[in-house]
Amino acid sequence: MSATADTTTGGNSHVGRSLRRKEDPRLITGRSRYVDDISLPGTLYVAFVRSPEAHARIGSIDTSAAKARPGIVAVYTGEDMDAGGPMPVAWAPPGVTLNTPEHYPLAKGTVNHVGDPVAAVIGIDRYAVVDAAEDVLVDLEPLPVVMDMEEALKDEVVIHESLGTNKSHEWSLGGGDVEAGLREADVVVERRIVNHRVSGAAIEPRAVLAEYRAGNLTIWSSTQVPHFLRNIVAALLGISADRVRAIAPEVGGGFGSKLQIYGEEIFCAWAASKLNHPVKWVATRSDDMATMHHGRDQIAYVRMGAKRDGTITAFHTKIIADLGAYHMLLTPSIPSFGGFVMSGVYTFPAVQTDVIGVLTNKFPTDAIRGAGRPEATHMIEVTMDQMAAELGMDPLELRRKNFIPPHNEPHETVIGVVYDSGNHEGTLDKLMEHVDVAGFRQEQERLRSEGVHRGIGFCTYTEVCGVAPTRVFGPPGFGVQGGGWESGMVRVNTNGSVTVYTGTSPHGQGHETGFAQIVADRLGVDPQQVEVIHGDTATGPEGLDTYGSRTLAVGGEAVARAAEKVARKAKSIVAHQLEAAAEDIEVRGGKFQVKGSPDKAMSMAEIAGEAYVPLNLPEGMEPGLEEIAFYDPENFVFPFGAHACVVDVDPDTGKVKIVRYVAVDDCGPAINPLLIDGQVHGGVAQSIGQALYEQVVYDDQGQLVTGTFVDYALPTAAEMPSFETDRTETPSPTNTLGVKGVGEAGTIAATAAVTNAVIDALRPLGVGYIDMPLTPMRVWQAIHSDAGPRSTEQGRALDEHGGGAAGSGPTSPTEGGAQ
């Protein structure tokens, strides 16, 4: 379905093609440029002295030995920094009061997590500063540590004295009468669902280079958000924002963990202006594992009610969210993002989400790919399967019974969130073309008799992305202290090639290819002639960067609109030259031609010639050929889909192997199916990583156990199945492209599909519920626990069915989750 593309491109059908990524040759041949590839004369290097304690009062700091080492220029502590803090929270959930601890680039007074920086050593050699950092003597007086989020809520140990409590905030969103819905239900399922802490684990670690020269500050950073960085650096350092330039060169992965303003960035900018030298810091993997924001880490107490016929009557979730030691850019908002999609793809008549944010002595959590929606989707979709089992109903039948009917116009859910368009039957039907469930059940039976435990699990999801309509998300709405629009600027160069400037900032998505296709169709040029410039606040128009699957649905729409403006001007020029009416000019076959007269046509090079040598332009027309568009969406977009996962579980060892993974996603009409597949593959892989392998683990004293990729089990290609993908295309009415974001979809969908598949495999062995990560030991322990199948009849207390089955908390996987 590419109706949108057909009507606007006049047959220049680059949109919809699986064009290979324009970015790839330079990336694959190692010719790209990352921050660490950039060196300026006189650069100084930084090493941070980090706290080995999770909670301590800072006593004396003796920097004399470090300062005395050769090549060391300066050593700074928190007390030395006369600017640069406290660092801001950019978003807060609407209508709540936050207990926000002060957070500085270098700690002042106390340290509150392992890795909290207490001093910074600056010198002429990147090796020397690391050696010198070991000579900084920090007197730390250990304070009591609280790592468990539910313990922290008791306030027996209060981390931040000035707050007097570990509770950050409470937030609720609901609609309908949940308690009445649960009362009228025939069956109520209650679970305690643990969604453990993960790392973004981008392959390129963070890197910062700052230069202060003649009153202007330039900061290169491996970031998703150069515009945010510019604004926040300017505000904290007291420099006018127009004197600050932030550049994100090639960025080697973000996954949300670079949607952040890190203290290290602020420090380097401050030190560069203080010392009048360029200052560079490049994180090690150990730095990033300890001090790059983590994600998830929620405990949800869910209650779902249903009639015997499968009609869901209510869904209630109480989320306790471990926010870590501080609030960073979005920290307190993440669980609320989940609350916005707590209706899932269903017509639940009553839905309520209650969030409690808690501070602990861990590194802060913040947005990691999906940011709240993966947790919410896991809660909904795992609970749907639990309910199906309780009702003795097929899990897909239960879903179909409660689906929101297909809609091309906005649909308002009971919690007031308005879905743009959807067709959940459609994606599930498409999935069923790939998955023969009846055949699977027969095979499953046969394999069980051979000792192989195979299971299948599903997830039908939607999510909210395309951040963001300012009117809904801005200060009067959900609480952004800013706008949500995006910009695009399209310049036809004098030779007819095209340069596009976007305010979005890629880190692997393929902006340069997708945007080039959109522009190429509208301007009658080849995508190879379209260069896309991004990630630099000093080039192109104002922008708001890349996160929340906004690139195409917001940034792409802005680029398309700018290209349309250029096309309109080009048509006027052509019409004038060829003595035709502008409305009779169309883009066809790579030229602007008079309809029906292919011989009367001009190429973009010829049009540019007229535009830039303005001897014969229409009366009153300005010379040149470039246009800008700002686009502020009317609504979010809501991609959706249906995923299936097939697993084999080895009951002797507990090891889970993914046999098949099939993803059907609907993100509207495809601009480039190859880019969509890339996003889905990566998203699903990341989600399988969480479901089966990855977990950030601290011990009970706050020491990070998973400080390297040896212990943090980031999966590799060897652990992944060959993904099967397909699509349906339901256009969004929100934008003219009809598109919805797809960067986070796979991550949002897959944990539930994998978990449901494992539970399906294990049911004959008496396992009815299990928490992630589904490590071999946890699965083996679940099989060998005495608890047996868990009953969930109405009226039982939560801890009678949840019990140990819901997991032992994220900090002690060795105790298992299911005994």
Next chain:
Amino acid sequence: MIPPEFEYTAPESLEDALRALADGGEDAKVLAGGHSLLPLMKLRLAAPTLLVDLRKVPGLRGAQRENGQWRIGAMTRHVDLQDNADLGVVQKAASLIADQQVRNRGTIGGSIAHGDPASDLPTVFRALDGTVTIMAQGGGTREVAAADMFQDYLTTAVGPGEILTEIRLPAVDDWGWGYEKFNRRAEDWAMVGVVALVKKGADGSCEDVRIGLTHMASTPIRATAVENALRGQGLDGQSIASAAEQAAEGTDPPGDLNATPDYKRHLARVLTRRALEQAAGVSS
């Protein structure tokens, strides 16, 4: 990941390497493939003052069969072993070490001298009852049997200033073998690993058997209780399963993030059964 400062030399003879080690004192270390030592240095868990790289020393790379045994140079890389089908269980184990990049650099001598109980080749060496040649200061050599090689966690018979030069393994042509490595990711060290070697008698019974266990103690060890239970017995699913039940006897597995000692004992029993079934050509 920045290591502390160190000196580096790549001598072109064993004699020069031994001299460099002697001159470097107790904080001098031999560098082979570097895939254990360099990460430890980068994490600042090891801080040698001098690395003596053996890569230019001639005659330390390659596997030759001689008089019923394999002579394998200490600098023979895992990739050389994984491509040599004649090596049987050694080939199999080498092919499962970490990932290809590591196998391209890592060496059998480095692995055995490092003595990591979670590594593949030390256990294979132990199960095969191989021997190593160790050269000391002045060029004198001594032979050390596998049973005497591994003394404690990361502690082997290779002393300071000494260089392991050659590994000898019996060619076990008339033995069946099985190799089971259990890990979370393909690139991980073994959570538990089992090498099983079975020699069948003329009547099909178990004439001899050797079982090596990976990561079940502070060193690679033999599952002697299983060996004793199976030796002289018939080889069928039941005898193997029954013997394998004793696989955890005498072990002292270290617990970690991914496995409690109890879980590892369980895995040892399961994997020993599976490795024995492979070695004996018996299905369960």
